[in-house]
Amino acid sequence: MPTLTHYLVLSGVLFCIGTAGVFVRRNLITILLSIEIMLNAVNLTFVAFGRSMGSADGQIIVFFVMTVAAAEAAVGLAIVIGLFRHRESLNPDTFTSLKW
Amino acid sequence: MTLFYVFAAVAVVASLLVIAQRNPIYSVLLLIASFGALSGLYVLLDAPFVAVTQIVVYAGAIMVLFLFVVMLLNAPHEETDYDETVHPLRRPGPMRFGAALAVALVVELLWALTKSGGETGAFPGAAVSSVRTIGRSLFTNYAFAFEVTSVLILVAMVGAVVLARREGGPSAPPSA
Numbered sequence: 001m002p003t004l005t006h007y008l009v010l011s012g013v014l015f016c017i018g019t020a021g022v023f024v025r026r027n028l029i030t031i032l033l034s035i036e037i038m039l040n041a042v043n044l045t046f047v048a049f050g051r052s053m054g055s056a057d058g059q060i061i062v063f064f065v066m067t068v069a070a071a072e073a074a075v076g077l078a079i080v081i082g083l084f085r086h087r088e089s090l091n092p093d094t095f096t097s098l099k100w
Numbered sequence: 101m102t103l104f105y106v107f108a109a110v111a112v113v114a115s116l117l118v119i120a121q122r123n124p125i126y127s128v129l130l131l132i133a134s135f136g137a138l139s140g141l142y143v144l145l146d147a148p149f150v151a152v153t154q155i156v157v158y159a160g161a162i163m164v165l166f167l168f169v170v171m172l173l174n175a176p177h178e179e180t181d182y183d184e185t186v187h188p189l190r191r192p193g194p195m196r197f198g199a200a201l202a203v204a205l206v207v208e209l210l211w212a213l214t215k216s217g218g219e220t221g222a223f224p225g226a227a228v229s230s231v232r233t234i235g236r237s238l239f240t241n242y243a244f245a246f247e248v249t250s251v252l253i254l255v256a257m258v259g260a261v262v263l264a265r266r267e268g269g270p271s272a273p274p275s276a
């Protein structure tokens with residue numbers, strides 16, 4: 001049977017894949033997808049710890065994380081659409097107007 | 101045990117392909133596959149409520165929203181000023197640094213988790229898997245957080261509409 005450590009290692013690997021995606025990719029949509037990967041890795045940690053502690057709190061917090069992820073995706077994609085209208089590009093390196 | 105490794109392999113491989121694809125549509129579809137595998141893992145963890153929510157909310161709603169935006173923008177390929185066939189670790193400056201940092205993070209996390217060790221068997225306690233228990237707790241102990249969540253959703257909805265509105269269009273209010 002898989003133990004808690006198995007799930008934590010898997011979650012860590014998924015989180016690192018998401019981090020690498022944010023750093024490596026130069027496409028706003030792929031960066032948002034990488035953030036979703038990271039959120040899911042954290043969700044897996046919550047459920048695994050909740051199962052380990054025999055409590056329902058982990059699953060409830062996952063419910064809240066999913067809500068926040070939905071709100072983040074909606075607002076983030078609206079911002080992406082607005083940026084694309086202004087610059088005709090999805091490359092974050094082209095949006096440097098606020099850079100000091 | 102076999103099922104765990106199957107689901108874990110699917111999740112990791114699909115996630116890796118998500119950040120390796122150049123076409124965002126393939127990325128979104130692969131991420132849905134990854135979420136399916138994670139849903140299987142939630143079933144293995146005796147959390148059927150989370151598994152179903154993962155499929156319905158994540159794969160069904162959020163990913164469709166992504167897919168919709170990808171198709172709306174119609175900008176399939178990443179614009180870069182370097183050759184895209186170059187391996188990420190060989191690309192210039194900050195990207196190489198970021199990839200190296202991510203690899204370092206993987207090594208560090210694996211090291212920390214394997215050092216902890218300790219437990220040998222499966223999960224000791226009984227599982228809390230009934231939707232009844234989750235719902236009761238959600239609407240008693242977490243009632244305030246639940247209501248705040250509804251406000252958050254409202255704010256996100258209004259914000260998305262305001263942000264994505266075309267300025268100066270026929271539907272725009274005068275001097276907003």
